[in-house]
Amino acid sequence: MSKEITNKDKDYSQWYNDLVLKGGLADYSAVRGCMVIKPYGYTLWENIRDVLDGMFKETGHVNAYFPLFIPKSFLSKEADHVEGFAKECAVVTHYRLKNDPDGKGVVVDPEAKLEEELIVRPTSETIIWNTYKTWIQSWRDLPILVNQWANVVRWEMRTRLFLRTAEFLWQEGHTAHATSEEAVAEAEKMLEVYANFAEEYMALPVVRGVKSANERFAGAVETYCIEALMQDGKALQAGTSHFLGQNFAKAFDVKYLSKEGKEELVWATSWGVSTRLIGALIMAHSDDKGLVLPPKLAPFHVVIIPFISKNPDETQALREKANEIKSLLKAKGIRTQIDDDETKRPGFKFAEYELKGYPVRVVIGPRDLTNGVAEVARRDTGEKQSVSLENIDQTIDQLLEDIQKNLYQKALSFREEHITQVDTWDEFMDVLENKTGFVSAHWDGTPATEDKIKELSKATIRCIPLNNKLEEGKCILTGQPSKQRVLFARAY
């Protein structure tokens, strides 16, 4: 077995990298911090994208495309935004290369220096609001409900495949509204879209909440987020939706004439999820054998492995049966692959498809053919059963539903077991160090205390849950009065 996977409990981080690399999802590239998304990983992204895109369109959004480059000066127009995004980014300074006078390769042509440097977009609020200025004159032009699927670049110093890469793929919604209420409702609606997507499709339970001021998006008035828990007990922010107030309208002077004939600043939201979701998917469900993928997003649902017999007629019959089953499954929308490679042994194939996380494996041998059955194995529990070929399509259809539900339930149980209420600093540290997961604790509400807690514990406030119960208490660090518990965790 060339593709050995590190045990999750032994080295979680190496286990993760093994799954990404050996599972065929992505590769490192020649460019620092940038990854190559391999076909198997990209199909996963296509499935994520297609479902989300459908959800965005159902909620009235349309797609558009804005330039990759942002003039440097744009970033400075919104004071918080520039602090958050104008630092680690890719800067285009020249627009031409020329042959090296020394005859070796090419060099930057010093005469082709841009008057103003261009930044490769780390996020597109500025270029988009500079455009909206020309699109918006009156209340009739509102709301604008636009989404963009794009690549963005943030020059991260420490990168991890899918979780944090210099370039990543994402979608960014940017909406413009006539009123504050409408914009807040939009930001909340899109958070709910993300939460539904995570739970229904990724089988990933999430906590819906708002960020503390420290963790807010640079330029936002309020940042809504969904937070998920990984199997190592660390939290992962899976999506954010921002109420931007009038900050970008002010920065780019975007006003509209109201029905009453008054000039008003426009209200904004933005919201995004990225290829990071693939990292979350991997870490939420997978095991020591490899990837475990929820059927609703898996590139393939089923692999059919017909045994290769020494009798060529028998082999042929098994192949034909495999194709028959595939047609049946295809008619039900079940994505199926046949592996009848004669050069590989069944055991090798079993390990390979377990590594790749195919939800269901169907094996048929000569005796199965005689008995009119096949062996069906599910990836999540490893259970095998002998299934009648008669209605195998229905059986598998049901099985895929069961797997989807089981993955969600398992992740939900894990998450529920890993939300721990604590009331003292010692308990707090003990849970973070040993039990891990979310810690529900009182905090005095100040950014300074939050910073101090982070410094001492490496935990951050993941969110203040929506509809949080109010409860009198004392801050675990300062003992100052607090009105509600918030969720802390160490996080990706």
Added chain:
Amino acid sequence: MSKEITNKDKDYSQWYNDLVLKGGLADYSAVRGCMVIKPYGYTLWENIRDVLDGMFKETGHVNAYFPLFIPKSFLSKEADHVEGFAKECAVVTHYRLKNDPDGKGVVVDPEAKLEEELIVRPTSETIIWNTYKTWIQSWRDLPILVNQWANVVRWEMRTRLFLRTAEFLWQEGHTAHATSEEAVAEAEKMLEVYANFAEEYMALPVVRGVKSANERFAGAVETYCIEALMQDGKALQAGTSHFLGQNFAKAFDVKYLSKEGKEELVWATSWGVSTRLIGALIMAHSDDKGLVLPPKLAPFHVVIIPFISKNPDETQALREKANEIKSLLKAKGIRTQIDDDETKRPGFKFAEYELKGYPVRVVIGPRDLTNGVAEVARRDTGEKQSVSLENIDQTIDQLLEDIQKNLYQKALSFREEHITQVDTWDEFMDVLENKTGFVSAHWDGTPATEDKIKELSKATIRCIPLNNKLEEGKCILTGQPSKQRVLFARAY
């Protein structure tokens, strides 16, 4: 009427810009040469992309994603490629900004200079073949049939919306094969996919051919292309497919172990189409009233305009009927919009949807309701007919098919009328200047003559048609012997 369109015959170029801007397809942006693709234009691109993506997958291809950035040294590895692509490109030299010491905005941090500059990909052969090196060991790893949907940047000096922009969206297929024959077959297959797409979906007849050496892709052994004719008699290259030989395998040292145990260099193809197709679509079919879009790609097929009556009950009845028709059409997969805006007059709406190129307009007034009919107008010919509401869905379905065919036939007739055989230089120049279109003429086969012809006439060899008839003749410029005619034209 605020949205006046320049007459095509008066100023073709301004007419084109009017359609793009006033038709709501795209906008100029704050970044030189980069455009904003507006929702209506982007939907057109989504429709193009979805159909092509389906065709690529049916022919066995999968999608993947490679880094946006290419290390500068990679471009120099293939000698022709560097000449073609390493010149006008966006160069990233720094990875950080910092606050301006003068307190005004941000400046490039001189300490964050990259050791090796990164080029924003103008095309991805180099980064992809550097990756394939690690994917390919034996004949078992071949073929690799990968496509990428991405943005690319070429620092063009003179840009035109959709036709030539600094950043554009495209797909680039990059395949790797064990034999030359297989790679050539792949390049030819993908040319045929493009040609079918252009003809069936864009209603755009194309000439399939190969490029002369001068016009070949930088790094290719053979460039196949499809060439279309625009209404001003200029040609437009609508797609290319390249047989790259072993050039990139050599440059990046990509070898495989053959079945016979011999180490061999890998054979390559690449092929691409871009948002330029939208420019072609606009220029092929549109008229002085605005866009004319082929139904198979149009964002919407039908607009239904119920008359607004002074009698609110009547208005309500018309609205309900409009919704009923919409439901009927939707069930047939016909993309339908209702415009019941009370603040705009019918004449204004008619002009608006003609400008936007909706293939079919349905108008219902009070009298139509009584008579059980609606007025149906087709955008391509302007014809109107009174249609029974009984089976309006079938009528419109058929009408959309007719429109699609009619657009193709019209474009085909125009193209056929504009392929002119000439045998002398004077005729050649006369056709280019007055009749315009493709000119079929003898050429002595040398790059020098081709250059000279281009210099004198501004016409280039668009292609040597596939399966070209061999015919003895004399070069129109030099009088040297020639074995076949080639197609010249002035081009976009």
